[in-house]
Amino acid sequence: MSTSTGQGLVLGIDIGGSGIKGAPVDLDKGEFAAERVRIDTPSKARPQDVAEIVAQIAEDFADEVGQDSSVGVTVPAVVHHGVTKSAANIDDSWIDTDADQLFTQVLGRPVVVMNDADAAGQAEMHFGAGHAQEGVVLLTTLGTGIGSALFVGGQLVPNTELGHLELDGEEAEHRAASSVREDKDLSWEDWAERLQRFYRHVEDLLWPDLIIVGGGVSKKADKFLPLLDLRTVIVPAHLRNDAGIIGAAWQASH
Numbered sequence: 001m002s003t004s005t006g007q008g009l010v011l012g013i014d015i016g017g018s019g020i021k022g023a024p025v026d027l028d029k030g031e032f033a034a035e036r037v038r039i040d041t042p043s044k045a046r047p048q049d050v051a052e053i054v055a056q057i058a059e060d061f062a063d064e065v066g067q068d069s070s071v072g073v074t075v076p077a078v079v080h081h082g083v084t085k086s087a088a089n090i091d092d093s094w095i096d097t098d099a100d101q102l103f104t105q106v107l108g109r110p111v112v113v114m115n116d117a118d119a120a121g122q123a124e125m126h127f128g129a130g131h132a133q134e135g136v137v138l139l140t141t142l143g144t145g146i147g148s149a150l151f152v153g154g155q156l157v158p159n160t161e162l163g164h165l166e167l168d169g170e171e172a173e174h175r176a177a178s179s180v181r182e183d184k185d186l187s188w189e190d191w192a193e194r195l196q197r198f199y200r201h202v203e204d205l206l207w208p209d210l211i212i213v214g215g216g217v218s219k220k221a222d223k224f225l226p227l228l229d230l231r232t233v234i235v236p237a238h239l240r241n242d243a244g245i246i247g248a249a250w251q252a253s254h
């Protein structure tokens with residue numbers, strides 16, 4: 001067993017609908033310093049159940065990050081001053097949970113809790129497709145839902161939640177999330193039509209300088225990004241599914 005505690009390594013933990021993933025992050029490089037751990041999210045996962053898994057992941061990396069340093073944790077929900085305020089794709093018991101307090105208690109060290117897309121956005125802005133980009137940058141994650149992170153001059157405007165904009169009478173994420181493409185077995189062309197409606201609406205509202213598309217499906221960006229007709233430059237994320245962990249760690253250290 002190693003006894004050395006890594007310098008400058010920060011633990012990031014990304015809570016998703018299907019998996020809870022964590023890794024120590026080297027923030028000089030913006031990459032994992034050890035292989036990440038993934039544990040299935042229990043169905044109907046309540047905050048306490050998730051907190052136990054978060055504690056287990058932190059224990060797994062005690063050698064790398066020690067037991068005192070801040071930990072960054074993401075949740076797929078609005079996180080308003082540490083309190084989770086929504087539950088689109090997670091158990092309703094998350095609403096009004098003081099997630100910051102809960103995780104601080106189980107981990108016994110400072111914790112920074114943030115929205116999952118906001119974390120992914122921080123990672124892309126510092127280490128990925130948004131690096132050194134000025135002006136207005138929007139990151140969207142296409143997954144079970146649609147997440148969004150908005151940056152103005154490099155500063156995050158948290159909890160934008162653009163996946164819940166109304167699109168053709170429904171919430172945008174119910175029409176155009178990556179999960180909808182899979183569940184309805186949509187062709188790339190049919191899905192791209194839905195994305196076109198979403199991104200056109202968003203660019204008309206925000207006039208971003210750059211849109212970054214994250215989520216696992218961004219590795220297949222060549223199948224759908226060329227089908228979109230937007231005035232805004234739109235590019236795939238660089239860090240894909242690692243972005244949540246890396247961004248959470250970044251936020252915890254700032």
Ligand code: BGC
Pocket residue numbers: 075076077078086088089115116117118141143144145146147148161163173
């Ligand atoms: C949630 C967001 C989250 C997104 C991606 C949405 O349903 O409301 O908070 O960022 O899914 O997980």
